[in-house]
Amino acid sequence: MKKICFLLLLLTAFSAQAQQTFSTQKNIRYYPDALYRNDPYREERCTLDIYHPDSAKNTPVIIWFHGGSMTGGHKEIPDALLGKGYTIVGVGYRLSPHVKAPTYIEDAAAAIAWVFKHIREYGGNPDLIFLSGHSAGGYLDLMVGLDKHYLAKYDIDANRVAGLIPFSPQAITHFTVRAERGIRDTQPIIDSLAPLFHVRGDLPPLLLITGDREMEMLGRYEENAYLLRMMKLNGSKTSRLYELQGFDHGGMATPAFPLLLREVAAITKKRSL
Numbered sequence: 001m002k003k004i005c006f007l008l009l010l011l012t013a014f015s016a017q018a019q020q021t022f023s024t025q026k027n028i029r030y031y032p033d034a035l036y037r038n039d040p041y042r043e044e045r046c047t048l049d050i051y052h053p054d055s056a057k058n059t060p061v062i063i064w065f066h067g068g069s070m071t072g073g074h075k076e077i078p079d080a081l082l083g084k085g086y087t088i089v090g091v092g093y094r095l096s097p098h099v100k101a102p103t104y105i106e107d108a109a110a111a112i113a114w115v116f117k118h119i120r121e122y123g124g125n126p127d128l129i130f131l132s133g134h135s136a137g138g139y140l141d142l143m144v145g146l147d148k149h150y151l152a153k154y155d156i157d158a159n160r161v162a163g164l165i166p167f168s169p170q171a172i173t174h175f176t177v178r179a180e181r182g183i184r185d186t187q188p189i190i191d192s193l194a195p196l197f198h199v200r201g202d203l204p205p206l207l208l209i210t211g212d213r214e215m216e217m218l219g220r221y222e223e224n225a226y227l228l229r230m231m232k233l234n235g236s237k238t239s240r241l242y243e244l245q246g247f248d249h250g251g252m253a254t255p256a257f258p259l260l261l262r263e264v265a266a267i268t269k270k271r272s273l
Contacts, residue, residue: 020085024051024077025122030091030114045094048111051077052087052122060128060162060268061087061119062260063112065137067167070104070176071096073136080257086264087124089115093140101177101193105150108140112161113154128271130163130264134253135217138166139174142195142227146203163205163267165260167253168216171195171223185218196227201235207263208241211252220249 027047029036036043053059062081066073075092082088093107116126131141141164144150148158173194175185183189190196208228213221224241231239242259244252 020056020083021054022051022083023054024049028114030111041094041098045092046107046110047075047092048114049075049077049090050087050119050122051082051090052124053085055123056085057123058125058128059085059087059123060130060264061089061115061124061126062130062132062264063089063091063115065091065093065108065131065133065140067133067135067137068095070136070139070174078253078257080254081261084261087119087122089119096176096180100180101174102143105140105143105193109144109150109153112144113151113156116154116156116160127160128162128268129160130165130267131161132165132167132260133169134167134256135169135249136174136176138169139195141166142169142171143193143198145206146195146198146200147192148198159202159204161204162271163207163263164203165207165209165263167256167260168210168220168249169195169208169224170220171227175218196223196230199227199230199234201231203231203236203239205238205263205267206231206236206240207259208239209252209256209259210241210243211247211249212245213243215246215248216252217249 026049030048031046066076075090077088077090091111093104119126133141145158145161145164151158173189173191177193208224210221210224228239228241244255
């Protein structure tokens with residue numbers, strides 16, 4: 001009898017998930033309208049898409065920043081995040097060489113601030129906003145999450161972020177930022193545009209995920225390992241690092257998505273207790 005009841009519960013859960021419907025709102029501006037006038041590049045890049053359950057309220061929110069070295073790519077909502085009951089926000093931002101640092105970081109902060117202020121209109125919970133993204137997107141997660149001045153401009157404490165789960169982010173000054181200054185990509189720099197420069201122990205939960213250290217891009221695992229060590233030395237009790245062995249920089253995203261979803265679920269559950 002217990003086995004039959006358990007199976008019935010599973011079937012009910014699967015049925016409810018299958019019946020849940022989702023909608024997507026596209027090309028929402030996250031800056032004031034006046035800033036888009038006579039600025040076609042901002043009009044093209046500085047928008048976001050929101051994918052959300054139609055009936056659910058107060059759902060956790062995952063803000064996703066695409067990769068592409070901050071020189072390419074477009075806003076996206078990854079297929080791996082669809083249909084999981086969460087509100088997903090895919091953000092576009094301006095790219096180098098059309099703009100230079102810190103403009104793309106400021107775009108990321110403006111988008112995050114917009115989500116904090118408006119996501120209830122789409123059924124999302126502003127107290128459960130998670131930052132994620134791959135490569136350059138992960139770098140943007142860390143810069144806005146660690147350097148509090150970017151969100152402070154919008155009267156938002158960066159510690160309101162429920163969790164940061166960047167995929168293979170750069171922890172030193174990003175190689176595109178260095179390229180803008182004429183510095184080669186194998187010359188490491190740590191300055192105010194490096195997440196490592198802003199380590200602090202009071203950061204919300206941080207889950208760093210990289211590919212295999214022998215297959216990753218430009219020592220990406222080692223950068224993240226050092227970031228983790230410095231976070232711990234600064235008193236962080238909720239920072240962790242996963243290395244996905246056997247996966248390179250591009251391929252690591254596929255096995256990282258289940259880890260992202262698991263982390264969001266765990267933090268959401270803990271906050272609800």
